[in-house]
Amino acid sequence: MEKAAKKEYRLENLSCASCAMKFENNIKDLPTVEDALVNFGASKVSVIGDVTVEDIEKAGAFDGIKVAQEKQRKVEEKVPFFKRKENIVTVISFVFLVIGIIASIVNGESHPFAVGLFVVSIAVGGYEMFKHGIKNLSKFYFDMNTLMTIAIIGAAIIGEWREGAVVVFLFAVSEALEAYSMNKARQSISQLMDIAPPTATIRRGDQLIEVDTEFIQINDILIVKPGQKIAMDGIVLKGTSAVNQASITGESVPAVKKIGDEVFAGTLNEEGSLEVQVTKRVEDTTIAKIIHLVEEAQAEKAPSQKFVDKFAKYYTPAIIVIAFLVAIVPPIFGADWQSWIYQGLAVLVVGCPCALVVSTPVAIVTAIGNAAKQGVLIKGGIHLEEIGRLKAIAFDKTGTLTKGYPEVTYVEAESDNDFIQKVMSIETYSQHPLAQAIVKYAAKEHIHAVDVEGFQSVTGKGAEGVVDGKKWSVGSVSWIVANSTVPAEVIARVENLQTEGNTVMLASEGGVYKGFIAVADPIRSTSGKVLADLKSAGIKHTVMLTGDDERTAKAIAAKLGLTDVEASLMPEHKLSAIKTLKEKYGAVAMVGDGVNDSPALAASTVGIAMGGAGTDAALETADVALMADDLEKLPYTIRLSRKALHIIKENIMFALGLKIIALLLIIPGWLTLWIAIFADMGATLLVVLNSLRLLKVYK
Known part of the structure; x- marks a missing residue:
């Protein structure tokens, strides 16, 4: 039987982590469903x-969750905080509570009018609950x-x-603030989704149409006119402009784009x-892939989250047992039933696992x-945590520590411009990367x-050609030295440049040495x-793994x-080097x-990986x-990861610490229902607000 395809949907009103777990189980229980996964962070299923x-x-339906197709562009109506239905209900509940207290x-507290007002306050504020x-x-x-x-x-039974x-009332306030804070945390994704415009102007024949x-x-x-956002990935066919790529790469300085870029x-x-020729469909653009990978990353549970989920599974039943024992054990030994039943109810309130589950x-x-807004794509909570534990980092050389393409670094000749013109004229005919570096330098x-x-190209040696009636040869040191006389002091300078990581090409005219280019x-x-920043951040070991020769590698x-530094490595040797580093340092990037x-x-x-923008691999x-x-x-x-690890530990401490303190108040009999709800609400808000500090970690 053919396996059903996976479909993804966007969710609204998903503000509670434990509700997300229940929602997921409810979907799995549907007879036609094989599997389901609720992504609480991205608000998707x-x-x-x-x-x-x-x-x-x-x-x-138990939590009023609304569902929409993933690709459906839905303009969400922004409802102000104080105009939301649940918040209006909370305010009405508060009004009746205040009048009831007065x-x-x-x-007197047991007067029917006062009790009636409290009942209305409870019914209005707690109806959904x-x-x-x-x-x-x-x-x-x-x-x-x-x-x-x-x-x-x-509480009602005991008066x-x-x-x-x-x-x-306090529970309703807690829920409203948690939903508001969670929406703030999710804004990083919704902002990414709003980056690309929903329509674009395209040329079809002689007509310009918006689609x-x-x-x-x-x-x-x-x-694409000045001031407009580019709607699709593509290649520039016509025009030159500065394009701000901060939304993709995190770079604040605009990049100059010309034909072919x-x-x-x-x-x-x-x-x-x-004018841009489209190269990818809307679902395959770089921004679409970033959004997808960020959402997938948020669905993947980090080790600390798996621990919390497992702990919460046993925590709630344990709280119910403790509450039951608190309510019945002391009265069995002669204590007041009403007081201890009240204490047991307070334990139930303290035991709400919200703060722990969301921590x-x-x-x-x-x-x-x-990280995504800063141009760093982290593909899961597990990787976010591992980055913070790194002790050693290995770097490839070409394109990572270096620019990845050759440039002219030094020219020595009697007349630099005339010398460069002759050499460049010959190298124009060559496709060798070193030749192209000279051509670019001349331009x-x-x-x-x-x-x-x-x-004529001389394989493995260089190139030759006749310029202004004279034969010029440009190529390797050994080739030119073998066919012309090169001064000893020039050889010494060349060797010194080679030691510093340069490739040196000598040139001769009619067998007479004329100069060199590094x-x-x-x-x-x-x-x-x-690298200095990484060392100050506590990275103990930095190593370069490269296929280049040892002399060049050591110079860099x-x-x-x-x-x-480890040089002259094949890909399999780099693999062995990483394994050795892991044995020595544990966590290695x-x-x-x-x-x-x-x-x-x-x-x-x-x-x-370097340069993720536009690089699918x-x-x-x-x-x-x-x-x-x-x-x-x-x-x-690394700073963001370490801050996240620190905040996760703080969150777990807040979530459990406040509840433990509240539970200890049982011993002298000081735990009240309102202290219990403050402990639960306080822990949840502390956890959410503490996590929002991660929005303040900048480059």
């Missing part, structure tokens, strides 16, 4: 099976609604109407008009969302090529600072202050380009992708 939106909404002070709680109780399902319902009914009304992005095909021509959906065209996911959601210096006759893959200007390592370094990236604790193979082709975000990522 994935379902394998034959279901409708109505079926899923029915499964979430009436109880004037007429009671509805869910009684339904859960009939199924022996114990969540916060069930515990609160038992506590309030118990504690005022306490019951206070607790219902929805889902109807745009590959090879369509986008017309790649542009991404969601980036802002700042200056000139552009980890809200921190993970916030941190991963913040930058506004030096133009002259005619060359009889061009070319190197230059070190990124930011590499030294990044010395300049950057790397702890160690590998930073590379995501293609050549795939084995090493996979073997490391955390694989970090980097997005797929690595645990973390630095969207800009730049290392500067690496120290920020």
Whole structure:
């Protein structure tokens, strides 16, 4: 039998982590569903099976959960905090509570008028809670609604109407604030989703038409005016402009885009008009992949979250048992029944697991969302935690610590411009990367090529050609030295440049030495600072793993202050080096380009790929992708991870600590229902607000 396809839906009103778990179980119980996974952080659900939106909404009816198709562009109506139905109900409940308290002070707490006002306050503020709680109780399902319902009914039975009304009001306030805070944490994803415009102007024949992005095909021509956002990934066909790519790469400085350059959906065209040939459909654009991967990352549970979920599974039944024992054991030995039943009810309220269940996911959601806005894609809570535990980092050289392409670093000749013109004119005919570096250098210096006759490439040695009637040879040191006389002091300077990591090409005219050009893959200007920042952040060991020769590698390592260097490595040797580092240091990261370094990236604790923007391989193979082709975000990522680990530990301590303190108040008999709800509400709000501090971690 063919397996049903997986469908994804977006959710509204999902503000409670324990409700998300119940919702997931309800969907799994549907007869036509094979499996389901609720992503609390991204407010999404994935379902394998034959279901409708109505079926899923029915499964979430206990919490008023609304469902929409994932691709459905829905403009959410922004309802102000004080205009939300649940908050209006809370205010009405508070009004009756205040009038009831005044009436109880004037007429006495047990006066029918005061009791009536408290009953109205409880009924208005707690209606939804009671509805869910009684339904859960009939199924022996114990969540916060069930515990609160038992506590309030118990309070009413023993005549504690005022306490019951206070607790219902405080619980309603707690729920409203938790929903508000959770929505704030989720904004990082909703902002990502709003980056790319829903429509775009395209040219079809001689006409310019505006169409929805889902109807745009590959090879369509986008017309992007100054100040507009680019709607699709593509290649610039016409025009030059500065494009702000901060939404994708986190770079604050706009990138200059000209004909042939790649542009991404969601980036802002700042200056000139552009014509862009579309290269990807809307669901395959870089921003679409980022959103998908961020949402998947938030669904993946970190080790600390798995621990909390397992702990919470046994925690709630344990609280119910403790509450039962508190209520009946002391009275059996002669204590007052009413007082201890009241204490038992307070234990139930304290025992609501909200703060504990939400302690980890809200921190993970916030941190991963913040990282995505800064141009760092972290593909799961487990990787977020592992980054904070790193002790050693291995770097590929080419394209990671260096720019990844050769540049002219030094020229020595009697007349530099004339020398460069002759050499560049010959190298124009060559496709070798070193030759292209010389051509680019000449273009930058506004030096133009002259005619060359009889061009010939000499494999493994260099190239020859006739310029202005004289034969010029450009190539390796050994080749030119063998065919012309090169001064000893020149050889010494050349050897010194080679020691520093340069490749040197000599040139001769008619067998007479004329000068040399040094070319190197230059070190990124930011590499030294990044490595210094990593050392100050506590990274004990930094090593460069490269296929380059040892002399070049050691020269670069010395300049950057790397702890160690391993050169002349094949991909399998890099893999062995990573395994050795893991044995010695435990948690090890590998930073590379995501293609050549795939084995090493996979073997490391955390694989970090450079230049994820536009590179599908980097997005797929690595645990973390630095969207800009730049290392500067690496120290920020480590700081964010360590801050997240610290906050998760604080959250668990807050969640359990406040409850333990409240439970200890049972011993002297000081625990009241309103203290219990304050402990629960306080812990939940502390956890959520503490997690929101992760939004403040910047580059």
